Amino acid sequence: xxxxxxxxxxxxxxxxxxxxxxxxxxxxxxxxxxxxxxxxxxxxxxxxxxxxxxxxxxxxxxxxxxxxxxxxxxxxxxxxxxxxxxxxxxxxxxxxxxxxxxxxxxxxxxxxxxxxxxxxxxxxxxxxxxxxxxxxxxxxxxxxxxxxxxxxxxxxxxxxxxxxxxxxxxxxxxxxxxxxxxxxxxxxxxxxxxxxxxxxxxxxxxxxxxxxxxxxxxxxxxxxxxxxxxxxxxxxxxxxxxxxxxxxxxxxxxxxxxxxxxxxxxxxxxxxxxxxxxxxxxxxxxxxxxxxxxxxxxxxxxxxxxxxx
Amino acid sequence: xxxxxxxxxxxxxxxxxxxxxxxxxxxxxxxxxxxxxxxxxxxxxxxxxxxxxxxxxxxxxxxxxxxxxxxxxxxxxxxxxxxxxxxxxxxxxxxxxxxxxxxxxxxxxxxxxxxxxxxxxxxxxxxxxxxxxxxxxxxxxxxxxxxxxxxxxxxxxxxxxxxxxxxxxxxxxxxxxxxxxxxxxxxxxxxxxxxxxxxxxxxxxxxxxxxxxxxxxxxxxxxxxxxxxxxxxxxxxxxxxxxxxxxxxxxxxxxxxxxxxxxxxxxxxxxxxxxxxxxxxxxxxxxxxxxxxxxxxxxxxxxxxxxxxxxxxxxxxxxxxxxxxxxxxxxxxxxxxxxxxxxxxxxxxxxxxxxxxxxxxxxxxxxxxxxxxxxxxx
Numbered sequence: 242x243x244x245x246x247x248x249x250x251x252x253x254x255x256x257x258x259x260x261x262x263x264x265x266x267x268x269x270x271x272x273x274x275x276x277x278x279x280x281x282x283x284x285x286x287x288x289x290x291x292x293x294x295x296x297x298x299x300x301x302x303x304x305x306x307x308x309x310x311x312x313x314x315x316x317x318x319x320x321x322x323x324x325x326x327x328x329x330x331x332x333x334x335x336x337x338x339x340x341x342x343x344x345x346x347x348x349x350x351x352x353x354x355x356x357x358x359x360x361x362x363x364x365x366x367x368x369x370x371x372x373x374x375x376x377x378x379x380x381x382x383x384x385x386x387x388x389x390x391x392x393x394x395x396x397x398x399x400x401x402x403x404x405x406x407x408x409x410x411x412x413x414x415x416x417x418x419x420x421x422x423x424x425x426x427x428x429x430x431x432x433x434x435x436x437x438x439x440x441x442x443x444x445x446x447x448x449x450x451x452x453x454x455x456x457x458x459x460x461x462x463x464x465x466x467x468x469x470x471x472x473x474x475x476x477x478x479x480x481x482x483x484x485x486x487x488x489x490x491x492x493x494x495x496x497x498x499x500x501x502x503x504x505x506x507x508x509x510x511x512x513x514x515x516x517x518x519x520x521x522x523x524x525x526x527x528x529x530x531x532x533x534x535x536x537x538x539x540x541x542x543x544x545x546x547x548x549x550x
Numbered sequence: 551x552x553x554x555x556x557x558x559x560x561x562x563x564x565x566x567x568x569x570x571x572x573x574x575x576x577x578x579x580x581x582x583x584x585x586x587x588x589x590x591x592x593x594x595x596x597x598x599x600x601x602x603x604x605x606x607x608x609x610x611x612x613x614x615x616x617x618x619x620x621x622x623x624x625x626x627x628x629x630x631x632x633x634x635x636x637x638x639x640x641x642x643x644x645x646x647x648x649x650x651x652x653x654x655x656x657x658x659x660x661x662x663x664x665x666x667x668x669x670x671x672x673x674x675x676x677x678x679x680x681x682x683x684x685x686x687x688x689x690x691x692x693x694x695x696x697x698x699x700x701x702x703x704x705x706x707x708x709x710x711x712x713x714x715x716x717x718x719x720x721x722x723x724x725x726x727x728x729x730x731x732x733x734x735x736x737x738x739x740x741x742x743x744x745x746x747x748x749x750x751x752x753x754x755x756x757x758x759x760x761x762x763x764x765x766x767x768x769x770x771x772x773x774x775x776x777x778x779x780x781x782x783x784x785x786x787x788x789x790x791x792x793x794x795x796x797x798x799x800x801x802x803x804x805x806x807x808x809x810x811x812x813x814x815x816x817x818x819x820x821x822x823x824x825x826x827x828x829x830x831x832x833x834x835x836x837x838x839x840x841x842x843x844x845x846x847x848x849x850x851x852x853x854x855x856x857x858x859x860x861x862x863x864x865x866x867x868x869x870x871x872x873x874x875x876x877x878x879x880x881x882x883x884x885x886x887x888x889x890x891x892x893x894x895x896x897x898x899x900x901x902x903x904x905x906x907x908x909x910x911x912x913x914x915x916x917x918x919x920x921x922x923x924x925x926x927x928x
Contacts, residue, residue, distance in 0.1 A: 282611040284618070284645050286580045300642075315676035364708075365676040371644040392573040394605035450584060505581060524581055546571060 260353035273400035276351025293349040299374035304448030307378030313365040317343040379428035401536035411548040418497030425515040441518040449522035458518035572604025591619035610640035678708035712738035731755040746777035791922035795826030880910035
């Protein structure tokens with residue numbers, strides 16, 4: 242169930258965002274590409290795309306783990322976006338709080354333009370690094386099929402109006418995995434994965450640098466972080482305060498038929514994953530070609546470089 | 551549901567080094583960057599940049615992350631060349647501006663550093679961190695008013711960040727505004743009471759203002775908070791200045807554990823030990839002697855372990871770059887003056903310590919240390 246805060250914002254018009262479809266109608270079973278954009282990779286490995294707010298260029302990080310799509314306060318100020326005050330405070334991931342929305346007259350992704358789009362406003366310093374002006378969250382992304390082609394630095398947006406399946410255009414008849422998922426609070430994606438032979442639930446978070454497992458989930462899998470084969474260090478990860486992180490020599494992480502050997506996973510302090518046991522960050526995800534069919538509730542996955550150009 | 555019956559295998563890290571495409575190499579390079587394994591970053595990102603199939607959109611991040619690796623290894627010219635290449639590939643890749651500015655600052659090239667930070671401020675005026683960085687560069691140019699103005703802007707933009715308060719506190723202290731410095735360190739401690747550096751800074755400001763008991767209390771607190779490697783040297787010097795030689799020796803021993811190559815920590819460890827015990831043990835002497843003493847301030851270490859004559863060390867302070875020479879002469883005057891103090895040769899020590907006090911830049915610890923020793927000699 243969507244939490245009250247999110248429901249309020251949805252009522253303001255963020256979800257179901259009315260981007261004008263620039264393409265002519267196509268037969269229902271054909272993939273209908275609405276936009277294809279170059280990815281920029283930030284120093285931490287997360288990726289962003291060019292957008293335009295009120296016709297001014299900006300870069301937004303693709304963040305399936307965001308609470309909402311956000312814009313930095315400096316960009317909101319520079320563009321003199323209309324502000325609206327929320328009656329309640331929103332707590333964003335990383336502990337950032339906001340009560341402010343900014344309304345863009347136009348928000349453009351490729352050839353798609355939405356009008357009067359509301360974005361949550363967060364302090365500029367809350368965005369990791371200097372490259373992004375905001376986050377493109379699941380409130381917008383979930384209205385489309387999104388295709389993260391990391392190996393070719395492309396972010397493609399497709400209409401959800403197509404037949405089930407029949408979306409893996411890049412694998413040229415080769416193998417791929419289809420993984421059903423469910424949506425948690427805030428439209429976050431939860432999908433089954435198999436870690437060292439045990440099925441657990443993963444949250445797919447393209448905005449997180451690292452793949453993280455809460456300590457309690459690791460213990461539930463029988464991992465003893467005091468064992469000799471576990472290393473530890475104290476550092477910050479995914480924008481959180483520094484804490485002790487453990488690294489266990491996991492052997493395989495499998496998404497149906499797609500297997501990642503020796504996955505690099507930080508085990509750290511417990512955090513809320515909505516009942517899931519692991520958060521798959523961009524470090525893991527960018528090893529995949531990841532097509533998220535939000536309406537169909539399915540991930541289509543191959544290795545990043547499957548299918549060539 | 552599994553459609554592909556043949557398991558597709560992606561080889562990560564340990565096994566993945568056989569993959570050779572530009573993207574695979576980039577992937578590995580960035581992963582090692584997150585892990586701070588700098589040699590591996592350089593290997594994989596160099597391979598990525600050489601690969602003809604690396605998407606053009608990724609060249610900027612490959613140059614940037616490789617530049618960071620060179621920076622971390624102290625290869626600043628190579629780092630700056632990579633940051634240049636990053637910006638050539640993508641002029642909007644702003645992280646390269648701040649990283650290049652920091653690298654210039656590390657080289658003592660404050661004009662280009664300030665130019666980079668100013669360009670970034672024009673693009674990202676709300677990022678407090680950039681004002682902090684430019685303020686530090688202004689300090690390098692001894693433009694403390696401009697530094698204080700930048701730290702004040704940073705405080706305005708991010709008032710819950712204790713870092714800018716500490717930076718401004720330092721600038722106030724070295725310009726003799728002890729009360730303002732103490733107020734800033736108080737503010738930093740109010741925000742986070744576990745900041746060893748804030749207690750060290752407040753101790754020094756209190757000491758400068760003649761409040762010795764408050765200074766001693768703060769030094770004790772700082773010791774308990776386990777200062778980081780950057781702070782532990784400051785703590786050791788502050789303890790030495792306060793006459794707490796055993797504590798100072800302990801702090802410098804810790805600093806050497808954190809960074810065994812730090813010749814200044816070697817030097818101070820010798821000084822604090824000689825002050826406290828009157829002699830240096832064989833182990834400590836052997837350990838100091840085993841280092842490369844040809845690089846500055848190695849010759850000064852050589853004096854303290856009897857391997858180098860003071861005149862030779864003084865000559866070693868000469869440098870073709872006037873600013874480097876001035877800084878090294880400041881250090882030579884202090885450390886050789888202190889060596890004369892330990893040899894009970896006050897007449898030789900006084901002019902050297904007075905020269906250090908007069909000529910050392912305000913941000914050099916040797917200036918404060920010379921002042922403290924001159925007070926003791928009076």
